[in-house]
Amino acid sequence: MGRPPCCDKVGVKKGPWTPEEDIILVSYIQEHGPGNWRSVPTNTGLLRCSKSCRLRWTNYLRPGIKRGNFTPHEEGMIIHLQALLGNRWAAIASYLPQRTDNDIKNYWNTHLKKRMKKFQTALDSSLVSNSSSSSQLLSKSQNDMNSTSLRSCSTYASSTENISKLLEGWMKASPKATTLKKDQEKEKPSNENTNVVGTASSQFTQTKVEEGECGVISHEELENFFSFENLNSMAWEKSSTDSTPQGSLSSLNDRFGTMTEVKERSSNRPAYCFSDKWILDEESGQVEDLMDLSLDCCSAPIF
DNA sequence: AATAACTCCAACCGCGCTGCG
DNA sequence: TCGCAGCGCGGTTGGAGTTAT
Secondary structure (H helix, E strand, O other): OOOOOOOOOOOOOOOOOOHHHHHHHHHHHHHHOOOOOOHHHHHHOOOOOHHHHHHHHHHHHOOOOOOOOOOHHHHHHHHHHHHHHOOOHHHHHOOOOOOOHHHHHHHHHHHHHHHHHHHHHHHHHHHHHOOOOHHHHHHHHHHHHHHHHOOOOOOHHHHHHHHHHHHHHHHHHOHHHHHHHHHHHHHOOOOOOHHHHHHHHHHHHHHHHHHOOOOOOOHHHHHHHOOHHHHHHHHHHHHHOOOOOHHHHHHHHHHHOOHHHHHHHOOOOOOOOHHHHHHHHHHHHHHHHHHHHHHHHHOOOOO
16 A cells, blocks of 8 residues: 555665765766755766765755854744644754754754743742742753753764765756856845845745735734734644644634645735744844743743 | 763655646 | 656654763
8 A cells, every 4th residue: 555665676775974985976966966856866877866966966966055053043043833734744844054954843843842841830830839030940941052062973974074074065066056146046035134144045035925824914904913812822732732733723714724825715825824934033133032031031041 | 982872964754746648 | 537757745664873871
């Protein structure tokens, strides 16, 4: 039943990629550009399935990928976006242009989810006892945040970075790359914030705009939705109910209908929807504001 | 020093969506 | 309209590395 695995073929290699394989893949993509993954294994002689090639490229070899060292700001973005979008890692990743969905997903699962859970427990007990230990909580949580974000990453990543750097040089020189860049440029909304967010973000923005995700939502509704109370309750809901996106996403759906419904309802698409703007605005400091707000509101930090 | 327990992340798997013939 | 191929996404896993005992 179901589709047979794409890597079922005998002779298809699995497991970690070697630098040699990376070079072969990168060279091929340099020549032909990313895409048409089906033909990659046959044309390169790599004993990998197309899926594996695509994954390796998108998650590690693609130029411009930043690895390890999530900044507190990035963490804040992830936490808010996760609360807002649920486990839609690709969507979240589009707001963090240098991070891959896999990276964000891993980081959430290994660091942030635990921390949120831990914090919620602490918050619950502090609310019950109505103690005034919030400042201690804050400093501890902040220390935790800082120490984790200072951690570095895998060993092979460095050689991957080298390949990426080599590739960046090619991206600048290659006419294909220029075309690609142009295409991405076209997707950029004409908003001054875009220079911060980058192409991946604009891609998502466009996707969202195409979906008409926000077109029918009133500004007021969204402001209510993004109010601290909602953000917080969603975040806590989320962190306490395993990893299903239902908590926050269903909140969204309850209020605004499913993506499909919204898509169906909307044909007039704003260049920017409110949630985009809100998130983009975070780049200029709203995350910090919200964090401050959270302290004021319930005497307890988000992290 | 040995090893058990734990953490982290690269890679895999399966499913859904989309486009095409 | 249907079936298939290709691609993208999210969940899960395996194993290397790290820490605790």
